[in-house]
Amino acid sequence: MRTPPRDVAALAAAVLAPFLAALALLPLRGSATRINLALLMVVVVVAVATLGNRWAGALAALSAAAWFDFFHTEPYQSFHIRDRADIETAILLLLVGIAVSQLAARARVMRSVAATDAEHLERLHRTLRQVRSVGGTAPELIDRIRQDLVEVLDLRDCRFTTAVEPHGPVPPRLRADGSVGVEGWIWDLDRQGWPEGEVELRAMAGGRVLGRFLLRPVSGAVPASAEARLVAVDLAGLAALVLDAPERLPQAGDLEDGSRRLGVDV
Template sequence: MATWRGRDRLAVGLAVVAPFIVSTMLVPLRDRIENTDVALLLVVVVVAVAGFGNRPAGYLAALSAGVWFDFYFTEPYQRLTIGDGSDVETFVLLMVVGIAVTELAVWGRRQGATAHREAGYLAGIQAAAEVGATGGSSQDLIKQVSGRLVDVLHLEGARYQPGVAGFGGPARLCRDGRILWKGHVWDVDHDGLPAETDIELLVENAGRLHGRYLLSAVPDTSAPLSERRVAVTLADQVGASLGRS
């Protein structure tokens, strides 16, 4: 999305503040704990911020941790200089480890989000298939798939029009997941879904056109190819149901 979510903004704030707070709390113990132990505690803070937020927040937390480690725990104290070679190594390792754990946290969150999203896709397709298999109403299935399309593609809305030939005007979501508009392939990966026009998703079965969904996208909405193909599969479920009826 073009704008950051509130959670990401909060994570950036924590990236700046949390290492400072932890470092300040450890200052009274400076003569009793090793600098390597302080660095490990600051790495924990970086991991927590990166796990909660995003990559910029994790990088900023690593930088903040390095700055406050230098300021409070390397001689001369309360100056951004390091006089001891071992402290230089600790500082560098703190930064490197902070960046590495940030990348691991971002990767883990991405994998978890992908798994959750794919589970939702499968649940939606299964639910739509069950309606058709158990002889449920095609109208109920049309409404259910409309809601699923909104969820899958993060749309503002999706409405069904029966018996529409679908010529001219809207962009079209094709069976292979591409979006065509004004005779050209729309670059969804770069520009997001087109929001200046409806997006037409045809509902067909055995070569017969039953109708179409008109999809209303939110500006700057990302929709990977996998999501677009799921949308086509959902429309196929409606087409199959209407074909049977």
């Protein structure tokens, strides 16, 4: 899998930013204490960790300790340290930099997760409002949910069928708890990724299967989070409610026409 551009930029910053910061602090070498200089280097480490990930933060801490040693401890322009206090300062810079960078990276991940969860919840509410509106027909609402599934699970494509049983071998299935079941296998989605081929997500209401979404993940893509998969299950539940409400269903001919128009396979 390709490394995201943001992580590549963070790794580059982890190497270059501490070096540039150490150079910028050279005019203060004679007036500021080494402890204060080390604390300023920690600020740079935190900035890199906030931009990237925990690995970038750890690399930045190591780079900061090395360039602090090179430029701000005697003998200068050397990675050798004579004074014991300088050795302790450099080690503390490394340890504090690593610890704080990990906390900063974790905080960034938690903010990202919170924002993603809020987006998923808003999508679910928006679709629910559309389902409750009086203007939507079954094919239109099913297609809206199909599009939501593509976005929530980051799929290549998704289609819907009213056939409640597969024609042929049982495909992998996205279960109600967000896990994936594969016939004859214990499937670890987080470790093994999406199974090959289509993954079935059943639309169920009152214990009955009313249709199935057939998900087509991007080959080799990292599976969506457990929270996103649970939102997908809820979306399929909304589709089942639409199909289970007779007053919302058009005539059979209209449903067939709508399926061709909206990409719904019946």
